[in-house]
Amino acid sequence: MPENNRNNKFKMIGKQSILFHNPPYIIGASSIAGKKEGEGPLGHLFDTVWEDPLLGQDTWEDAESEFMRQAAEKAIQKAGLSDNDIRYLLAGDLLAQLIASSFGVAELNIPFFGLFGACSTMGEALSIGSILIDGGFADKVLAVTSSHFAGAEKQFRFPLDYGNQRPYSASWTVTGSGAVVLSDQNSNSNGPSIRIKGITTGKIVDYGIKDTMNMGAAMAPAACDTIKTHLEDLNLKPDYYDKIITGDLGYVGSDILIDLLREYKIDVSSNHMDCGKEIFDPESQDTHAGGSGCACSAITFTGYVLKQLREGNWKRVLFLPTGSLHSKVSYNEGNTMPAIAHAVVVEAE
Amino acid sequence: MDKDKNVDVSKIVREKDVKTRNENYNQYVKQVTPKHSGFKNVLAAYLVGGIICTLGQFFINYYIYLGADKEMAKAYNTITLVFLSVLLTSVGIYQKLAKFGGAGTLVPITGFANSVAAPAVEYKKEGQVFGIGVNIFTIAGPVILYGIFSSWILGLIYYILKQFGVV
Numbered sequence: 331m332p333e334n335n336r337n338n339k340f341k342m343i344g345k346q347s348i349l350f351h352n353p354p355y356i357i358g359a360s361s362i363a364g365k366k367e368g369e370g371p372l373g374h375l376f377d378t379v380w381e382d383p384l385l386g387q388d389t390w391e392d393a394e395s396e397f398m399r400q401a402a403e404k405a406i407q408k409a410g411l412s413d414n415d416i417r418y419l420l421a422g423d424l425l426a427q428l429i430a431s432s433f434g435v436a437e438l439n440i441p442f443f444g445l446f447g448a449c450s451t452m453g454e455a456l457s458i459g460s461i462l463i464d465g466g467f468a469d470k471v472l473a474v475t476s477s478h479f480a481g482a483e484k485q486f487r488f489p490l491d492y493g494n495q496r497p498y499s500a501s502w503t504v505t506g507s508g509a510v511v512l513s514d515q516n517s518n519s520n521g522p523s524i525r526i527k528g529i530t531t532g533k534i535v536d537y538g539i540k541d542t543m544n545m546g547a548a549m550a551p552a553a554c555d556t557i558k559t560h561l562e563d564l565n566l567k568p569d570y571y572d573k574i575i576t577g578d579l580g581y582v583g584s585d586i587l588i589d590l591l592r593e594y595k596i597d598v599s600s601n602h603m604d605c606g607k608e609i610f611d612p613e614s615q616d617t618h619a620g621g622s623g624c625a626c627s628a629i630t631f632t633g634y635v636l637k638q639l640r641e642g643n644w645k646r647v648l649f650l651p652t653g654s655l656h657s658k659v660s661y662n663e664g665n666t667m668p669a670i671a672h673a674v675v676v677e678a679e
Numbered sequence: 680m681d682k683d684k685n686v687d688v689s690k691i692v693r694e695k696d697v698k699t700r701n702e703n704y705n706q707y708v709k710q711v712t713p714k715h716s717g718f719k720n721v722l723a724a725y726l727v728g729g730i731i732c733t734l735g736q737f738f739i740n741y742y743i744y745l746g747a748d749k750e751m752a753k754a755y756n757t758i759t760l761v762f763l764s765v766l767l768t769s770v771g772i773y774q775k776l777a778k779f780g781g782a783g784t785l786v787p788i789t790g791f792a793n794s795v796a797a798p799a800v801e802y803k804k805e806g807q808v809f810g811i812g813v814n815i816f817t818i819a820g821p822v823i824l825y826g827i828f829s830s831w832i833l834g835l836i837y838y839i840l841k842q843f844g845v846v
Contacts, residue, residue: 493777
């Protein structure tokens with residue numbers, strides 16, 4: 331990992347990357363999950379699993395807000411802080427006008443930036459949060475994102491009781507919320523400190539896929555582009571990382587990603603991991619191509635990946651959730667599905 | 680086989696023209712995306728659709744047995760099938776049947792009933808007018824519109840042919 335020249339006022343590296351002079355610490359994280367996620371392979375790792383998809387609320391949207399509120403509070407609590415210690419809150423979700431986020435975080439009274447990155451939102455939030463801290467603009471930042479199966483189906487697809495068949499390439503939106511607290515200082519707890527060393531910000535990449543039931547194929551080129559640029563910018567080989575983790579390419583998208591990168595002589599077949607493949611068991615849970623949604627990468631990262639780093643099983647990971655930036659309107663109007671992938675370098679030391 | 684796939688992928692990655700690259704990528708994706716077996720789907724659709732229609736015929740026979748004339752029996756059958764579809768939709772069973780049956784559940788009138796009942800359930804939370812009222816025909820809308828429209832076209836054709844003494 332190249333060291334950034336500290337005499338240089340700019341921290342830009344290569345074309346799209348940053349190496350931080352003061353890499354932020356991850357001092358707290360949370361994962362709140364729904365029933366199906368709780369029944370999946372990672373179910374035992376989440377902080378809280380809710381059986382009731384409404385969380386006692388009246389609507390799916392309010393339920394998602396409640397998921398997010400709980401994730402935010404839990405992460406702050408686990409960091410040993412209170413709400414007013416947090417300087418900025420960065421949050422986003424899949425719903426129009428980000429209503430899950432706005433209503434979810436309103437009562438926390440933290441200065442708020444709403445973000446839209448579709449399923450890449452956790453990568454985007456961690457990226458911008460890290461920039462704020464390394465730049466001296468904040469001491470504590472909270473990054474949080476959520477998704478809800480029922481809310482997403484309503485927003486993007488069909489009513490829940492409608493009788494239609496899903497193709498094998500379709501994915502299952504994860505219900506839940508994940509939050510991360512970033513700090514300019516290490517926490518007092520034992521174990522290795524986990525820091526965000528740098529980021530590579532994605533460009534919008536569009537290879538002309540129009541099939542909203544095959545999002546893995548739509549997003550794979552964006553993940554390929556970000557990984558390739560990241561490795562070039564930082565002059566690294568893929569085996570520098572214990573794991574290169576995408577958000578929700580799923581089974582179809584993951585295979586495509588490995589094929590595309592191979593053309594650039596980049597081999598990630600041994601250390602690539604996809605949150606969409608990890609979070610559900612396709613055989614018993616009938617989730618076809620895998621999990622998707624902002625929470626897919628978020629709760630896999632906070633519940634599983636951070637645990638691996640804390641326990642010393644992994645030392646360095648590249649976390650790059652991908653997002654598909656279409657809407658129902660853009661799809662109906664015959665447009666393709668542009669995608670983006672935001673990469674974050676997370677290391678334990 | 681792998682060698683062929685690799686040639687395809689390099690056509691994507693090395694292609695400078697964006698339009699051609701995207702076309703190549705779409706072709707490649709089609710190759711690598713698993714699909715349901717068309718044969719199995721057709722079989723399942725015929726089985727389920729056939730059962731639903733046989734059930735319909737049973738109802739027609741039963742209503743005739745109860746004393747209805749043929750036309751009324753058909754109407755009663757339609758009402759019965761629609762009712763059963765709405766009932767099964769509201770308790771979440773119809774969706775499970777449709778996952779297996781596909782077109783077999785979609786094509787009979789039960790599919791139409793499900794497509795109206797499902798949004799009615801979903802949009803209850805947005806109120807009677809702007810929720811249910813506005814959204815209830817969100818899936819069935821095209822069926823209603825183009826069904827009526829094509830009837831009108833056929834009616835026009837029939838009228839013209841009648842004028843020329845063809846029918």
